[in-house]
Amino acid sequence: NAGVTQTPKFRILKIGQSMTLQCTQDMNHNYMYWYRQDPGMGLKLIYYSVGAGITDKGEVPNGYNVSRSTTEDFPLRLELAAPSQTSVYFCASSTFGTQYFGPGTRLTVL
Amino acid sequence: GIQVEQSPPDLILQEGANSTLRCNFSDSVNNLQWFHQNPWGQLINLFYIPSGTKQNGRLSATTVATERYSLLYISSSQTTDSGVYFCAVDIQGAQKLVFGQGTRLTINP
Numbered sequence: 001n002a003g004v005t006q007t008p009k010f011r012i013l014k015i016g017q018s019m020t021l022q023c024t025q026d027m028n029h030n031y032m033y034w035y036r037q038d039p040g041m042g043l044k045l046i047y048y049s050v051g052a053g054i055t056d057k058g059e060v061p062n063g064y065n066v067s068r069s070t071t072e073d074f075p076l077r078l079e080l081a082a083p084s085q086t087s088v089y090f091c092a093s094s095t096f097g098t099q100y101f102g103p104g105t106r107l108t109v110l
Numbered sequence: 111g112i113q114v115e116q117s118p119p120d121l122i123l124q125e126g127a128n129s130t131l132r133c134n135f136s137d138s139v140n141n142l143q144w145f146h147q148n149p150w151g152q153l154i155n156l157f158y159i160p161s162g163t164k165q166n167g168r169l170s171a172t173t174v175a176t177e178r179y180s181l182l183y184i185s186s187s188q189t190t191d192s193g194v195y196f197c198a199v200d201i202q203g204a205q206k207l208v209f210g211q212g213t214r215l216t217i218n219p
Contacts, residue, residue, distance in 0.1 A: 031205055042114075042196055042209030058206060059111075090153065094205050097141050097160075099198075101153040 001026050004102035006091050012108045013081040021076040021105050023091030031094040032074040033058075034066065036087040037104075043090060049074055081109045112137045112201050114210035122216045123187055131182040131213045133197030141200035142173050143207065144182050148193045156182070156195075187217045 007022045025032065030051045035043040035058075045058030049068040063085060065077040074093075078085060086109045091102040113136040123129055135142070144156040157164050157171040159180065164171055168188075173180040184191055194214050198207035 033206075035209075042211050043198075043207075044209070045206055048206055059208075088151065092153075096158075097143075097205060098155055098158045099143065099205065099207065100155065101145075104151050104153075 003027065004091055004093055004100055006089075006102035006105050008105060009103065010106045012110060013078075014110060015081060015083065017081050018077070018079050019081070019107075021078070021089055021091075021107075023074045023076065023102060024072050025074075025091075025093040025100075026072065027093060027095065027100070028071060029093035029095045029100075030071065032068065033092045033094070033099070034064070034074070034076045035090045035092065036060065036085075037090060038087050046076065046089075078107075083109050085109050112139075112199060112208050114197060114199055114208055116195075116197055116210035116213050118213060119211065120214045120216075122218065125187060125189060125217055125219050127187050127217075129184045129187060129215065131184075131195050131197075131215075133180040133182070133210055135178050135180075135197075135199050137178070137201050139175065139178075139199040139201050141205055141207070142180055143198050144171055144180070145196045145198065146191075146193050147196065147212070153196075184215075187215075189217045189219055191215060192217045 033048045034046040047066040161175040194212040198209045
């Protein structure tokens with residue numbers, strides 16, 4: 001199993017640009033999550049999904065959108081990138097209370 | 111919302127030392143997990159421990175849910191234990207975790 005994979009690993013965006021962060025898991029987990037981690041801080045939940053077709057907001061959803069058309073994939077869309085969205089983004093999936101994280105995407109908005 | 115506080119914020123030890131990391135939370139929880147973030151940024155789940163005690167090799171964890179705290183013990187520290195240790199809790203179900211600020215552990219050879 002590859003576990004949770006994320007692409008790209010790094011990205012630099014200009015203010016106002018848009019992009020999609022990809023997340024795929026091969027563990028057949030129903031629950032999936034997007035977090036962001038700012039320097040020196042813990043992770044904050046952006047969006048989560050409890051199954052295909054079902055998504056909901058977390059603690060910091062503004063400026064982001066998600067979709068969940070399959071069990072495996074949970075992409076995160078950034079519209080109109082802003083410097084405040086500079087962060088490391090982690091995708092995770094879970095089963096039986098244990099969350100498994102992807103390697104992260106480091107995003108810089110200039 | 112729930113508050114999650116970890117202490118100490120930083121800990122510097124020599125190889126072979128033992129350490130105790132603490133996590134306090136402000137409300138009853140359904141889920142509590144400990145994670146290790148290595149120097150390359152990868153997050154590894156250490157324990158799922160909403161209550162009770164678990165051990166995995168040199169690491170063990172105890173959660174006293176009634177008193178709203180959890181402890182992570184690391185014995186005979188190795189340099190590979192360096193990194194940031196996070197405690198995260200879920201109070202609402204759906205495993206929506208709220209993370210603490212972390213404890214940065216540095217193990218010197």
